Amino acid sequence: MTTLSKLKAYMTGRKALLPLSLGLSALSALMGMLPYILVWFIIREFIYHGEIGASTKIQTYAWWATGLAIGSIILYFVALTASHLAAFRAETNIRRQAMRKMVNSPLGFFDKNSSGRIRRIIDDNASITHTFLAHQLPDLAATIVMPITAAVLIFIFDWRLGLACLIPICLAMILMNFMMGHKGRKFMQMYMNSLEEMNTEAVEYVRGIPVVKVFQQTVFSFKNFHNSIVRYKEMVMDFTNLWQYPMSLYTVLINAFSFFIVPTAIILINHSDNIALIILNLFLYVLITPIFSQSIMRSMYLTQAFRQAKESVDRLDDLLSVAPLPAAKKSLQMIDFDIEFRKTSFSYPEANKKAVDNISFTIPQGKTVALVGTSGGGKTTIARLVPRFWDVTDGEVRIGGINVKEIDNKELMKNISFVFQNTKLFKTSLLENIKYGNHEASLKEVNRAVDMAQCREIINRLPDGLHTKIGTEGTYLSGGEQQRIVLARAILKDAPIIVLDEATAFTDPENEHLIQKALGILAQGKTVLMIAHRLTSVQDVDSILVINNGQIAEQGTHDELINQQGIYTNMWNEYQQSVKWTVGK
Ligand SMILES: Nc1ncnc2c1ncn2[C@@H]1O[C@H](COP(=O)(O)OP(=O)(O)OP(=O)(O)O)[C@@H](O)[C@H]1O
Numbered sequence: 001m002t003t004l005s006k007l008k009a010y011m012t013g014r015k016a017l018l019p020l021s022l023g024l025s026a027l028s029a030l031m032g033m034l035p036y037i038l039v040w041f042i043i044r045e046f047i048y049h050g051e052i053g054a055s056t057k058i059q060t061y062a063w064w065a066t067g068l069a070i071g072s073i074i075l076y077f078v079a080l081t082a083s084h085l086a087a088f089r090a091e092t093n094i095r096r097q098a099m100r101k102m103v104n105s106p107l108g109f110f111d112k113n114s115s116g117r118i119r120r121i122i123d124d125n126a127s128i129t130h131t132f133l134a135h136q137l138p139d140l141a142a143t144i145v146m147p148i149t150a151a152v153l154i155f156i157f158d159w160r161l162g163l164a165c166l167i168p169i170c171l172a173m174i175l176m177n178f179m180m181g182h183k184g185r186k187f188m189q190m191y192m193n194s195l196e197e198m199n200t201e202a203v204e205y206v207r208g209i210p211v212v213k214v215f216q217q218t219v220f221s222f223k224n225f226h227n228s229i230v231r232y233k234e235m236v237m238d239f240t241n242l243w244q245y246p247m248s249l250y251t252v253l254i255n256a257f258s259f260f261i262v263p264t265a266i267i268l269i270n271h272s273d274n275i276a277l278i279i280l281n282l283f284l285y286v287l288i289t290p291i292f293s294q295s296i297m298r299s300m301y302l303t304q305a306f307r308q309a310k311e312s313v314d315r316l317d318d319l320l321s322v323a324p325l326p327a328a329k330k331s332l333q334m335i336d337f338d339i340e341f342r343k344t345s346f347s348y349p350e351a352n353k354k355a356v357d358n359i360s361f362t363i364p365q366g367k368t369v370a371l372v373g374t375s376g377g378g379k380t381t382i383a384r385l386v387p388r389f390w391d392v393t394d395g396e397v398r399i400g401g402i403n404v405k406e407i408d409n410k411e412l413m414k415n416i417s418f419v420f421q422n423t424k425l426f427k428t429s430l431l432e433n434i435k436y437g438n439h440e441a442s443l444k445e446v447n448r449a450v451d452m453a454q455c456r457e458i459i460n461r462l463p464d465g466l467h468t469k470i471g472t473e474g475t476y477l478s479g480g481e482q483q484r485i486v487l488a489r490a491i492l493k494d495a496p497i498i499v500l501d502e503a504t505a506f507t508d509p510e511n512e513h514l515i516q517k518a519l520g521i522l523a524q525g526k527t528v529l530m531i532a533h534r535l536t537s538v539q540d541v542d543s544i545l546v547i548n549n550g551q552i553a554e555q556g557t558h559d560e561l562i563n564q565q566g567i568y569t570n571m572w573n574e575y576q577q578s579v580k581w582t583v584g585k
C-alpha cells in the first residue's frame with residue numbers, strides 16, 4: 001500500500017474531501033494564471049492605442065484580472081478548508097486507533113517500547129500527517145498544474161520564444177535530477193540518520209546529568225554527544241562541498257532565461273513586421289517564466305515531504321504491527337485459583353535462547369510459592385506469564401485448570417493483583433492512586449487498606465492526608481513508602497491471585513519491616529507467586545523454586561533446601577554474610 005492510500009484509510013467518512021481539495025487547488029492555480037493573460041491584453045491595448053484612456057476594454061480587463069485573482073484566492077481557501085477537514089479526521093483516527101491498539105497490546109509490549117517512544121511516534125506522525133494532508137498535498141496540485149499551463153501558454157503565444165525560455169529551464173531540471181539522484185538520496189538518508197543520532201545523544205546527555213555529576217565524569221560523557229555533533233558537522237560540510245558547484249550552476253541557469261529570450265526576440269524582431277507583438281509577448285514571458293523555477297523549488301520540498309510522510313507512516317505501522325493477544329473464545333468465570341505451569345517454555349521474540357525452559361510446577365490455591373535465583377535467571381519472565389504479559393511459546397499456564405489463553409482478559413485482570421519491582425504511582429492524589437485497585441471502594445475501605453498496608457503514618461504526615469497530590473509541591477515519597485502505597489492498592493483490589501516482584505533495592509530496616517508486614521497481610525488466603533530478592537522473606541513460604549537459566553534447579557521449603565547443600569545453601573550463606581556486613585558496618 002502506498003503512503004497515500006494508507007493515510008486515506010484513516011480519513012473515514014471524509015475521503016472524498018481530499019480529491020475535492022486537490023481539484024479546487026488546481027482550479028485555483030489555473031485561475032491565478034489567467035490575470036497574466038489579461039495583463040497581456042491590457043498591454044496590447046495600451047501599445048495599440050497609445051494611452052490608457054483610449055480603450056474602454058482596458059478597464060474591463062483590469063476588473064476581470066482582479067476578479068479572477070480574488071476568485072483564485074477564495075478557491076484556495078475552500079480547498080484548504082476541505083483538506084484540513086480531511087487531515088483532522090485522519091489525525092484523530094490515527095491517535096484513536098493507536099490508543100486502541102495500545103490498550104489491546106500484550107503488556108510485554110510496553111517493556112520494549114518506552115512510553116516516551118510511543119508518544120513521540122504517535123505525536124510526530126499526527127503532526128507530519130497534518131502538514132502533509134492539509135497543506136502539502138493541495139500545494140502539490142498547484143505545483144503540477146502551474147508549470148504545465150505555463151508551458152502551454154508560452155507555446156501558444158509564440159513557440160519560438162517559448163523554446164528559448166525552456167532551454168535553460170530544461171538544463172536546470174536535468175541538473176536538479178542529477179543532484180537529487182542516487183548520491184543526493186543517499187546523502188539525505190545519512191543526513192537524517194546523523195540528525196537523529198545527534199538528538200538521541202543530546203537526550204542521553206541530559207538524562208545522564210545526575211549520574212555524571214555524582215561520578216564526576218563530565219568530559220567522558222560529553223564525548224559521545226560531542227562526537228555526534230562533529231559527525232553532523234562533517235556531514236553538512238561534505239554536503240555543501242558536493243553541491244557547491246551544481247547548485248551555483250543551477251541558480252544561474254534557472255535565472256538565465258533572459259540570456260536566451262532577449263537575443264531570440266531581437267532575431268525575431270529583425271525578421272518580422274509585427275514588432276509590437278513580439279515585444280508584447282516578451283512581457284508575458286518575463287511574467288510567466290519565474291513560475292517554472294518556483295515549481296521546481298516547490299517540487300523539491302514536496303519530494304522531501306512525501307519521503308517524510310512515508311517514513312512516519314512506516315514507523316507508525318511498525319509500532320502498531322505488534323499482534324494483539326488472541327482473545328478468549330468464550331467468556332467464563334474463574335472459580336478456582338490454583339496456578340499450574342505445564343512444561344512451559346518462553347523465548348523473547350529476538351532472543352536466541354529460551355528465557356523460560358520447560359518448567360513445570362503448581363501453586364495450590366491459597367499457598368505461596370517463591371522464586372529465587374541469580375539475576376537474569378528468568379524469574380520476572382515466569383511471573384509475567386501468569387497475567388499474560390506474553391503468551392507462552394510452548395506448554396501451558398493454567399489457573400483453576402483453565403489455560404490462561406482461554407480466560408477473558410478482563411476476567412483474568414480482575415482476579416490477579418501484580419506488584420512489580422518498579423510500579424509507578426500516578427501524579428494524582430494518594431486516594432486516587434490507591435483507588436486504582438478498586439474504583440468503587442468506599443472511603444472506609446480505602447482507609448482499611450491504608451492501615452493494613454502500614455501506610456497510616458505516611459498519610460498522617462502529609463498536609464492534605466489522603467488527598468495530597470503526589471509529585472506536586474514537593475510531595476515525593478521514598479521508594480519504600482511508594483511500595484507500601486502500591487501494596488495498599490493491591491490490598492484494596494482484593495484479588496485471589498497475587499503476583500509479586502519484590503523491589504531489589506534495600507530499604508531501611510524499619511521500612512523493610514513494614515513492607516514485610518503489609519505483604520503478609522496482602523498474602524493471607526491468596527494464591528501467591530512471589531519473586532524474592534531478600535531471602536528473609538522466603539523462610540516461611542510453602543515452597544521455594546531456585547531458578548537458574550530458565551529452569552528449576554532446586555525445589556522445596558527453606559529447611560529442605562538448606563539440607564540439600566546446593567545452590568540455595570550457597571545463596572543463603574552469602575545472604576547471611578551480606579546481612580552481617582550491613583549490620584556490622
Ligand atoms: N523484554 C525483554 N526482551 C528480551 N529479553 C529479555 C526481556 N526481559 C528479559 N529478557 C532476558 O530474559 C532473561 C531472563 O530475564 P528476567 O528478567 O526474567 O530475569 P530475572 O530472574 O527476573 O532477573 P533479576 O533477578 O535481575 O530481576 C535474561 O536473559 C534477560 O536478558
Ligand SMILES: [Mg+2]
Pocket residue numbers: 379380381501
Ligand atoms: Mg526480575
